[in-house]
Amino acid sequence: MTGRYPTKRPIDAAVAGSDTEFDPPAELLSMPWIDIHNHAHTLSWGDREKFALSGCEQMVMMAAAYYWLPYKPVAADDVRFLWDDALNRLAQIRQSHLFDAKLGIGIHTGTRVKDVSELLDLMPDYCALDEVAAVGEIGITASQHVDGWRLAEQKEMMRRQFEIARDANLPAIVHTPADLDGVDIPDRVRGGLPGYELDLSMQQDPVLTGENVKLQATELDIALKDEAGLPDDQMVISHGDQQIAPTVLETTDCYLSFTVSYPWLLGVTAEDVAAVIKEYGSERVLIETDSAGILRGDVFSFKRTLFELYRHGLSEETIKQVAYDNPKSLLS
Ligand SMILES: [Zn+2]
Numbered sequence: 001m002t003g004r005y006p007t008k009r010p011i012d013a014a015v016a017g018s019d020t021e022f023d024p025p026a027e028l029l030s031m032p033w034i035d036i037h038n039h040a041h042t043l044s045w046g047d048r049e050k051f052a053l054s055g056c057e058q059m060v061m062m063a064a065a066y067y068w069l070p071y072k073p074v075a076a077d078d079v080r081f082l083w084d085d086a087l088n089r090l091a092q093i094r095q096s097h098l099f100d101a102k103l104g105i106g107i108h109t110g111t112r113v114k115d116v117s118e119l120l121d122l123m124p125d126y127c128a129l130d131e132v133a134a135v136g137e138i139g140i141t142a143s144q145h146v147d148g149w150r151l152a153e154q155k156e157m158m159r160r161q162f163e164i165a166r167d168a169n170l171p172a173i174v175h176t177p178a179d180l181d182g183v184d185i186p187d188r189v190r191g192g193l194p195g196y197e198l199d200l201s202m203q204q205d206p207v208l209t210g211e212n213v214k215l216q217a218t219e220l221d222i223a224l225k226d227e228a229g230l231p232d233d234q235m236v237i238s239h240g241d242q243q244i245a246p247t248v249l250e251t252t253d254c255y256l257s258f259t260v261s262y263p264w265l266l267g268v269t270a271e272d273v274a275a276v277i278k279e280y281g282s283e284r285v286l287i288e289t290d291s292a293g294i295l296r297g298d299v300f301s302f303k304r305t306l307f308e309l310y311r312h313g314l315s316e317e318t319i320k321q322v323a324y325d326n327p328k329s330l331l332s
Pocket of ligand 1: 037038039062065137290
């Protein structure tokens, strides 16, 4: 290597030799990807353009979830407003940005919803729309905002929504609680500079306690999916981490999706995703941004994760399977 460059000043490559050369395949630069879980309709126009510019080909925007910031008890009509608002804006979002966007319709258990049976009766009609690609986001939640929801009622709600997904032949996108035990998250401390626009003083007592709340919720969701008769390959466990990976990938045929746009909150990095793929394979792993206007996130994190997975030794075929092939078959 030394002597190859006509420079007087030594350059890195000449000094370090060829060991440090990083030569990613061109396919990685132009690889399309699919985000099966976000709330991009709550972001700005510029954020949605970033999705298109960085290669997003398709996305599913969850029409009702934490971003709604419920500072009051929530009624069925409040949730329906969010579904309708997302539906109403979808055509223009699709026209302005060169990706295919569809919706997830669901009742999140992030806060108790009054008269929820009205929504459960309406959901099948929403799920029959061409614009709707998933039931979501749903999922057992450990502690609600503003108004608590007892575990027995949450379970019934989940079972009903899994049945609706089964009957509509749609995948279900299932939220799992953030595991914040022992995680130092300065941004969530009130009085600091929060990265999350959520009034934590309105958080209710948890309905799941003790060790490993995330895993407890995951196991409940899996059992309820079985009770409802929803096939495993129509269920996505979102906000995955290394702790729930063995349960999901060894004992079920469900998908496990990793949220990559806010590691400051969830503590999950591309290195963790790579480790799970190396141990359990890439057949049922997904990546999602879950980006939403409520918290500090990064649309480019999806594309960045693809590069980082390559740096962690995964082949471009494996990365494409996770970023594109798996979500494609989930949504087809
Ligand atoms: Zn979400």
